[in-house]
Amino acid sequence: MSSVTTARALPARRPLGIPVRRAARFTGAVLTRTAAIAALAVIWEVFPRLGVVDAVFLPPLSEVLSAWWDLLVSGELWSHTAASLGRSAAGFGLAVLIAVPLGLLIGWYTPVANLLNPLLEVFRNTAALAILPVFVLILGLGETSKVAIILYGCTWPILLNTVSGVRTVDPLLIKSARSLGLGPVRLFQKVVLPAAVPTIFTGIRLAGAASILILIAAEMVGAKAGLGYLINYAQYNFAVADMYAGIITISAIGLVVNQLLIATERRFSTWRTN
Missing domain, CATH: 1.20.5 (Single alpha-helices involved in coiled-coils or other helix-helix interfaces)
Structure with missing residues (x-):
């Protein structure tokens, strides 16, 4: 026992x-x-x-990595990367601050949607790089034109996904919330906005990738620093290994940015389910 x-x-x-x-x-x-x-x-x-x-x-990958290391040790790679990240972050951040609230308004308030939809349909189908010369002519070759073209290119995926996220909220959730006595403001805050978060972040992730791609093309026109300038300069001087080193750096930055946005999305999604 x-x-x-x-x-x-x-x-x-x-x-x-x-x-x-x-x-x-x-x-x-x-x-x-x-x-x-x-x-x-x-x-x-x-x-x-x-x-x-x-x-x-x-060139073989080992030669490209060797060139990448030489650029890193000399500090040249970091200076170009810092210039590109600064421009990209400025345009991307402004796009988030503008497009998310505007998308919420368009998706939730029908009069706003009726007023702005025709204008949005015109500009959403105009590629950012197609109007890059217009930005350069109006704003010059300096930093302003580069940040502006990134802002333009990043706005549309965020805006359109925000509008879609608000409009595709389950109608049963909205009806249930209204039956419980929630007013329009509380309904939007407690039901619509949390339900739209995943779709909004899909647009933000697309815009994060677009901010880098558009910037590289913009830096090939009149820039004196940045990864786009590095790639363009290496191509013209037939420094092929340096050119591929810049391309690898861009790919790595895009991967890191995407993972950071995924982590941020998970944080907001956790808040949504609490």
Whole structure:
């Protein structure tokens, strides 16, 4: 009897196989996600050395990484990256501050939508790079034109997704909230806005990627610093490895920005469900 009592009193030991299986699953997930990138890196390194592609126009990855390191050590890469990030952040931040409130107004208030929809339909189909010369003519070749073109290009994905997020809220949620006595302001604050958060952040993530892509094209016109200028300058001077180093840097920045926006979205989504 005492042995049975002692056995019951002892805490159950966690099987050692569970942490091992979790570690194996985590390792497998990491390998799966990085397999394609690793394969691309191997192909990039091997094909130029085997002569499958011309190494003059596509140097091996090791040479590109060496050029990237030289640019980093010299400080040149950081100065160009800082210039690009400053412009991109300014235009992107202004787009969020303008497009989100405007999208909420258009999506929630029908008179505002009726007033602005014709104008939005005209400009939403005009590509940012197509009117880049207009920005340059009006605002010059300085920082203002570059920030303005980023603001223009980032506004539309945020604005359109915000409008869509407000308009596609489940009508049953709205009816239920109204039946509970919520007024228009509380209804919008407690039901519509939280339900629209995922769609709004989809637009913000699209705008984050667009802010970098548009900036690179804008920096190729009249800029004296920035990753777009670095790529353009390297191309004209046939510094091919430096050119690819700039492209890799842009890809890395885009990946980091996207992950930061995903983390921010999860934070707001957690707030929405509380």
